[in-house]
Amino acid sequence: MTILITGGTVVGATGRTAADVLIDGERIVAVLEPGSTLLGHDLTASVDTVIDATGKYVIPGGIDAHTHMELPFGGTAAIDTFETGTIAAAWGGTTSIIDFAVQTAGQKVFDGLAAWHEKAAGNAAVDYGFHQIVGGVDADSLAALPKLIDEGITSYKLFMAYPGVFYSDDAQILRAMQVAADTGLMTMMHAENGPAIDVLVEQLLAQGKTDPYYHGVARAWQMEEEATHRAIMLANLTGAPLYVVHVSAKQAVEQLAAARDVGQNVFGETCPQYLYLSLEDQLGASSEEFGAFEGAKWVCSTPLRSKQEGHQHHMWRSLRTNDIQMVSTDHCPFCMKGQKELGLGDFSKIPNGIGSVEHRMDLMYQGVVTGEITLERWVELTSTTPARMFGLYGRKGVIAPGADADVVIYDPNGHTSIGMPVDAEGRPTGKKHHMNMDHAAWEGFEIDGKVDTVISRGSIVIRDDAFHGRAGHGQYLRRGLSQYLG
Ligand code: URP
Ligand code: ZN
Numbered sequence: 396m397t398i399l400i401t402g403g404t405v406v407g408a409t410g411r412t413a414a415d416v417l418i419d420g421e422r423i424v425a426v427l428e429p430g431s432t433l434l435g436h437d438l439t440a441s442v443d444t445v446i447d448a449t450g451k452y453v454i455p456g457g458i459d460a461h462t463h464m465e466l467p468f469g470g471t472a473a474i475d476t477f478e479t480g481t482i483a484a485a486w487g488g489t490t491s492i493i494d495f496a497v498q499t500a501g502q503k504v505f506d507g508l509a510a511w512h513e514k515a516a517g518n519a520a521v522d523y524g525f526h527q528i529v530g531g532v533d534a535d536s537l538a539a540l541p542k543l544i545d546e547g548i549t550s551y552k553l554f555m556a557y558p559g560v561f562y563s564d565d566a567q568i569l570r571a572m573q574v575a576a577d578t579g580l581m582t583m584m585h586a587e588n589g590p591a592i593d594v595l596v597e598q599l600l601a602q603g604k605t606d607p608y609y610h611g612v613a614r615a616w617q618m619e620e621e622a623t624h625r626a627i628m629l630a631n632l633t634g635a636p637l638y639v640v641h642v643s644a645k646q647a648v649e650q651l652a653a654a655r656d657v658g659q660n661v662f663g664e665t666c667p668q669y670l671y672l673s674l675e676d677q678l679g680a681s682s683e684e685f686g687a688f689e690g691a692k693w694v695c696s697t698p699l700r701s702k703q704e705g706h707q708h709h710m711w712r713s714l715r716t717n718d719i720q721m722v723s724t725d726h727c728p729f730c731m732k733g734q735k736e737l738g739l740g741d742f743s744k745i746p747n748g749i750g751s752v753e754h755r756m757d758l759m760y761q762g763v764v765t766g767e768i769t770l771e772r773w774v775e776l777t778s779t780t781p782a783r784m785f786g787l788y789g790r791k792g793v794i795a796p797g798a799d800a801d802v803v804i805y806d807p808n809g810h811t812s813i814g815m816p817v818d819a820e821g822r823p824t825g826k827k828h829h830m831n832m833d834h835a836a837w838e839g840f841e842i843d844g845k846v847d848t849v850i851s852r853g854s855i856v857i858r859d860d861a862f863h864g865r866a867g868h869g870q871y872l873r874r875g876l877s878q879y880l881g
């Protein structure tokens with residue numbers, strides 16, 4: 396199958412240019428001057444499909460480097476499967492995800508990994524790779540870490556939060572980072588002081604403060620700043636590269652910036668919820684069905700932060716200054732009914748996570764519209780840097796000959812209404828998103844742009860507001876070591 400995309404503006408991390416893009420099979424084979432012929436042949440007559448992208452942007456497919464399909468959490472599991480989650484990703488212009496395989500204490504790392512391959516194989520609609528969660532750092536898991544590289548897994552995640560679940564203490568972190576420094580593995584860190592948070596949780600609950608809002612009160616910014624600093628110091632000592640996930644506090648950004656200023660290989664990721672949503676939004680949330688428990692739809696960790704304290708504003712700025720390098724979703728969706736509801740009367744039992752895999756490209760494009768970031772930075776934050784950070788660059792993250800034909804045509808004159816609109820009687824008029832959740836965490840968000848066409852490895856998966864892909868098209872991505880290290 397050959398495809399020629401004509402008339403569009405090709406946008407990359409370093410610039411934009413009017414160009415046609417020629418795809419042959421699964422690869423991009425040429426980026427040409429508009430209207431080019433090849434050896435005298437009119438290209439439009441020689442290819443199987445011509446897509447007119449006049450007035451639209453042609454960008455490398457989005458890479459969401461932080462998703463949790465089917466993650467077991469708090470007695471339930473994230474509700475998107477690899478099939479539903481990657482179809483939703485495709486709708487939103489994301490053509491690769493990197494999900495987290497899970498090892499828990501006492502389990503063999505390679506058994507945890509095998510379980511994740513089983514969940515994904517034959518089910519994904521777009522390409523997928525894995526990071527490895529190491530929930531039990533011991534001699535066995537430490538010995539397994541270097542072997543992950545041969546499996547195409549070059550990053551692993553530790554948790555300074557969630558004591559008794561995924562938590563690692565400082566001694567475990569130090570040992571894992573020593574292995575990472577020797578091998579080039581990227582340490583991904585959930586940086587919150589879990590034991591101290593658990594004390595605050597207990598005290599708040601004892602005072603009868605049980606609503607979702609108190610989740611954010613317990614997980615105060617000091618808990619994030621302190622853990623971020625500690626992770627940076629342990630990385631500094633060992634020489635291990637460090638990537639801090641889901642950064643939400645401006646004080647944590649300052650810790651990362653200070654470490655980067657002295658040349659440490661330290662990186663940070665934020666998520667759309669920390670740019671757009673706030674603790675005040677959560678406090679004000681209410682519905683007829685759930686009352687103040689409505690705020691549970693935004694319970695995630697790290698938590699939403701106070702707008703009054705200026706975290707969101709600072710986070711946008713850090714995207715411009717490269718103090719934060721990437722935007723992922725931390726897609727971890729739970730339904731209100733039967734899942735978030737587990738925390739009725741006790742916020743600490745609400746499964747943590749928000750579903751956004753479908754909306755990241757749109758939500759970040761809105762930052763271009765409002766002048767927070769440039770068009771080029773949009774592509775860099777959502778595709779090019781994720782590819783470089785996690786060893787996929789060249790194949791992914793760029794429109795260039797030889798790269799996988801993962802291409803999104805984005806219409807700046809289109810419009811996207813996110814959410815589940817209701818009719819005059821307040822009844823939902825139909826499902827507007829394709830994720831498995833029974834609610835929309837981004838209800839009411841309006842985007843001045845629209846995903847027009849999505850191509851995954853040379854196959855058109857979204858066109859004319861319809862899904863043309865299939866579960867099983869997505870292939871496992873073996874990743875190399877990070878290409879972002881200084
Ligand atoms: O709330 C979140 N972030 N849920 C997913 C698990 C994690 O810590 O990333
Ligand atoms: Zn986390």
Ligand code: ZN
Nearest residue numbers: 461463725727
């Ligand atoms: Zn996560």
